[in-house]
Amino acid sequence: MRLEIHLALHHVRAAELRAEADAYRLAAEARRPRDLRTRLGWALVEVGLRLAATPKPAAAIP
Template structure:
């Protein structure tokens, strides 16, 4: 394939991918209100933090009789 044809096809494909990404971003923004997303994000990170604290909590010492 001639290099100029290859480059032209590359530019066309890159433009198509950018258009798809823009369409996806617009659809995602319309699908979920911003306030709900913020709440879900904060709740998710809070659960991650709780899980990490539980995983790192010192284990209770057992007495050996």
């Protein structure tokens, strides 16, 4: 294969990968606030369930 053709194909593929990475990064940035909100919500649910659960009797230490 001629070097010029190989180099041109390399540049095209690199541009495609850059565009794909940019699209993925933008999608991830748009998704982050909801993920954080969801994790915080589930953490609050877990804390609430622990507070509402009946306390276990303390084990006696001999």
